[in-house]
Amino acid sequence: MSDKTTWGIAGIGKLGTAILTQWERLQLETGIYHPDSEKAGSAVNQFPSARKLAQEDLAGLDYLILALPPDQIIPFITDLKSSGVPLEKPVLINMATKMPTEELKKEFPDLKWAAMKFVGHSESLKIYGDGLFISEAENEKDESLLNRFTALGRVETTDESLAEKVNKLATYHAVKAARELETKMSDEGYSEVYREQALRSLMPEVVRAYSKGKLGHFGKKVVEELDGENSQGSPGSNSD
Structure with a gap:
């Protein structure tokens, strides 16, 4: 990636902050724009490799990341x-999961657009990096774009709508599992302090370790118990 390539980001919410946190660790210079100059300045103070962008600076960028809610992208571009x-000049990077890039191309056909959709949770990206992003085939030859985001993890080339599907499926089952655990612990008389610790610390870290095949001895014993229960309850078993 050329050192002369200039990058900016509009949107310093959870996802924008997560991206900036990881790029700061790699000392990748990124311009930060926010219509509230004070908020932009506050964000720049957190990231020594970042610089504050004025509105007129956006026109000279090579890439502008739109880490904005889906309903704010069109008004933002319209206002500019x-x-x-x-x-x-800049390639405008649409990161909003629920905003199809094709819709933005139709709304602003004179501008250059690229999709880069994040699969995962912004807090995980901020802490661990190791992100997963989805872009589309037309961006495969844009080395600057791909290199910048592979610095954050991995980029898959496929239909961008897959990001929303995976995020929705995982969120649904995560919330369902959390509610089931909360109800179970409440029914068994555990106080709030234990329920909160289980949900905030135990559950997410066990899932992370399981996904990486790094469960500890205690976790492996629980897996053995689950496998035994599933085996006894499977069709054709002698559990009767």
């Missing part, structure tokens, strides 16, 4: 264009 900011 209305203010006379030319956006023909």
Whole structure:
């Protein structure tokens, strides 16, 4: 990736902060834009490799990441264009899971668009890195784009809508499992302090260790118990 390639990010919420945190660890310079100059300045103070961008600076970037909620992207671009900011140069990177990039291309056909959808949780990306992003085939030859995001983890080339499907499926089952655990512990008389610790510390870290095949001795024993229960309850077993 050329050192002359300039990057900026609009949106310093959870996802934007997670991305900036990881790029800061790699000392990758990134410009930060926020319409509230004070908020932009506060964000820049957290990341020594970052710099504050004024509205007019956006026109000169090579890449502008839109880490914005889906309903804010079109108004954001519309406001910039209305203010006379030319956006023909930068590649505008759509990260909003629920905003199809094709819709943005139709709304602003004179601008350059690329999809880069995050699969996962922003807090995990912020702490661990090791992210997973989805881009589309048309971006495969954009080495600057791919290199910048592979620095955060892995980029898969496929239909961008898969990001929403995976995030929704995982979130549904995570919330369902959390509610079931909360109910079970409450029914068995555990106080709130133990329920909170189980949900905030035990459960997420056990899932992380399980996904990496790194369960400890205690966790492996629990897996053996579960496998035994499943075997006894499987069709054709002698559990009757």
